[in-house]
Amino acid sequence: MKNYLGFENEIKNLEVELDKLKDPYNQEGLSEVNTEKISKIQSEIDSKLREVYSNLNSWQKTQVARHEDRPKSKFFIENLFKEFVPLAGDRFYGEDKSVLAGFAKFDKTSVLVIGQEKGDDLDTRIKRNFGMMRPEGYRKTIRLMKLADKFNIPIILFIDTPGAYPGVGAEERGQAEAIAKSIECCMELKVPTISIIIGEGGSGGAIALASSNKVLMFENAIYSVISPEGCATILWRDPKKTLEAAEAMKLSSKDLLKLGVIDEIITEPVGGAHRDRDLCLDRIKNSINKNLNELKQMDREEIFLQRKNKFLSIGRSKGFSTTLETDENLVMKESLLQKIVSKIKNFKIQISVIFFLIILGILYYAL
Numbered sequence: 001m002k003n004y005l006g007f008e009n010e011i012k013n014l015e016v017e018l019d020k021l022k023d024p025y026n027q028e029g030l031s032e033v034n035t036e037k038i039s040k041i042q043s044e045i046d047s048k049l050r051e052v053y054s055n056l057n058s059w060q061k062t063q064v065a066r067h068e069d070r071p072k073s074k075f076f077i078e079n080l081f082k083e084f085v086p087l088a089g090d091r092f093y094g095e096d097k098s099v100l101a102g103f104a105k106f107d108k109t110s111v112l113v114i115g116q117e118k119g120d121d122l123d124t125r126i127k128r129n130f131g132m133m134r135p136e137g138y139r140k141t142i143r144l145m146k147l148a149d150k151f152n153i154p155i156i157l158f159i160d161t162p163g164a165y166p167g168v169g170a171e172e173r174g175q176a177e178a179i180a181k182s183i184e185c186c187m188e189l190k191v192p193t194i195s196i197i198i199g200e201g202g203s204g205g206a207i208a209l210a211s212s213n214k215v216l217m218f219e220n221a222i223y224s225v226i227s228p229e230g231c232a233t234i235l236w237r238d239p240k241k242t243l244e245a246a247e248a249m250k251l252s253s254k255d256l257l258k259l260g261v262i263d264e265i266i267t268e269p270v271g272g273a274h275r276d277r278d279l280c281l282d283r284i285k286n287s288i289n290k291n292l293n294e295l296k297q298m299d300r301e302e303i304f305l306q307r308k309n310k311f312l313s314i315g316r317s318k319g320f321s322t323t324l325e326t327d328e329n330l331v332m333k334e335s336l337l338q339k340i341v342s343k344i345k346n347f348k349i350q351i352s353v354i355f356f357l358i359i360l361g362i363l364y365y366a367l
């Protein structure tokens with residue numbers, strides 16, 4: 001059974017009609033398949049998908065990124081990599097099933113693969129904690145990333161999480177520290193790292209694994225510091241203002257590419273990644289290949305510097321400068337008296353010496 005989003009009602013009606021036409025054993029009994037009408041409706045569906053998905057707003061893209069049928073990390077790991085060897089445990093507390101990690105082969109190249117996994121049905125979603133990692137999950141990835149760095153093995157990470165798990169147990173075990181250490185580890189690595197945001201990239205839970213040389217993002221994925229619902233609740237005191245919040249946060253792939261937060265957009269099939277998984281596989285494979293080959297041309301020190309400069313340059317359209325340019329409107333205006341007092345404070349030692357010499361001179365002539 002297909003799952004449809006609220007703005008896909010017209011598409012749903014057309015596809016229901018199409019399914020009835022394709023089934024010769026419909027309610028009216030055995031009937032001849034009308035191929036001409038089938039082709040016409042299929043053409044209408046394709047046209048409607050293009051029309052709807054070419055004009056998605058930020059909140060609708062958020063809904064697509066969260067779609068139940070969207071391909072998850074497990075799907076990509078199983079279909080893109082060979083000889084995958086899963087590794088578990090953080091060697092401190094336990095195993096976190098919301099993150100898959102292990103060594104594998106990607107086109108004959110040994111790589112470390114890490115993927116945040118949400119699950120495909122209710123049972124697996126509960127098992128995977130809906131993709132929300134606990135501290136032991138981050139510590140597991142840190143352990144494996146350091147191991148990959150030691151043996152000069154590239155790292156590929158799949159990001160798909162609403163955020164780090166906010167439970168009491170996770171906080172008691174040091175959730176914030178684990179996320180900070182994961183970011184620090186990612187930034188210190190001297191092997192190529194590629195992060196791919198395939199669905200939701202939520203908060204520090206995503207950033208902890210997305211501090212990479214290359215950050216790729218699916219066309220309808222999202223990447224933000226907070227969910228639109230959370231932002232709307234905080235700023236507008238109204239969780240229904242999700243559209244305004246989503247637009248303000250610039251969480252779509254196009255906005256983030258313009259801001260320099262991500263490096264590349266992986267285009268999706270018309271209607272979202274869930275409508276043609278095989279095409280998604282081809283596109284993501286080509287993108288990983290291209291970026292991995294580019295990073296392989298660099299030595300370990302160049303890889304480290306490239307990553308460092310990439311993140312330091314975010315938000316600085318003119319790059320670094322030795323002098324600080326200050327906007328006059330941001331400077332607090334001072335009165336004449338305040339300026340005099342400020343000058344006196346700056347030269348108080350010199351003024352004290354001069355004053356002392358004047359007193360000595362007066363005393364000398366008086367005597």
